[in-house]
Amino acid sequence: xxxxxxxxxxxxxxxxxxxxxxxxxxxxxxxxxxxxxxxxxxxxxxxxxxxxxxxxxxxxxxxxxxxxxxxxxxxxxxxxxxxxxxxxxxxxxxxxxxxxxxxxxxxxxxxxxxxxxxxxxxxxxxxxxxxxxxxxxxxxx
Numbered sequence: 507x508x509x510x511x512x513x514x515x516x517x518x519x520x521x522x523x524x525x526x527x528x529x530x531x532x533x534x535x536x537x538x539x540x541x542x543x544x545x546x547x548x549x550x551x552x553x554x555x556x557x558x559x560x561x562x563x564x565x566x567x568x569x570x571x572x573x574x575x576x577x578x579x580x581x582x583x584x585x586x587x588x589x590x591x592x593x594x595x596x597x598x599x600x601x602x603x604x605x606x607x608x609x610x611x612x613x614x615x616x617x618x619x620x621x622x623x624x625x626x627x628x629x630x631x632x633x634x635x636x637x638x639x640x641x642x643x644x645x646x647x
Contacts, residue, residue, distance in 0.1 A: 510568040513537050517562055518580075521555030524548045537566045544572060551576060559583045578621050581637045584614045595642025605644045611635055 515533050524530055526541045534541050544564070552560050561577040582594070589604030608631075615622070615630035624630040635645055 509571070511565055512568050513564075513566040515564040515566065517564065518559050519548060519552075519562060521552035521558045521560045522549050523557065524552075534564070534566075534572075538570045539564075539566055539572050540570070544574070548574065555579070558587075578618050581614060581618055581634050582641060584617065585634070585638050585641060585643055588614065589638075589643045591643070594640075598640055598642035601642050602644050603642045605646050606638060608645060608647050611638065611645060 515537070517529050517533050519530060524545045526545055530545060531541055534544060548562065552558075558579045560579060562574050563577065564572055564574045566572050585606060586593070586604075588606045588610045591604040593603075595601040595603045611631050611634050612627070615627060615634050618634065619627070619630055622630050622633055624633055638645055
């Protein structure tokens with residue numbers, strides 16, 4: 507017998523550091539999901555990505571069980587990590603807050619490839635480069 511899906515929830519949590527507090531508790535509570543069970547499973551799977559923001563898609567079934575799929579970290583988070591900046595520029599056209607190399611952009615594109623809507627590596631690199639420009643991060647060769 508097939509399981510009946512009652513909800514699909516998207517949440518972003520820090521890898522290995524999820525707690526029952528918001529946003530996890532407020533997202534899962536109304537659906538009757540065992541929050542502690544989700545938190546322990548999520549933290550176990552993301553232990554190697556400690557502190558990185560990880561998007562997760564949680565599928566809740568009618569019998570209150572759940573499955574979840576981990577996505578790759580957002581491009582902005584990866585760009586901030588490689589550029590070693592705390593946040594993007596207030597005005598990215600005039601203020602530049604950091605630099606990344608084209609090799610780093612390609613590495614980020616490889617990481618994000620499964621989640622990006624692009625047909626090839628060149629297009630994926632252009633998507634990441636556009637995100638970097640919108641954050642005030644320069645791309646150098």
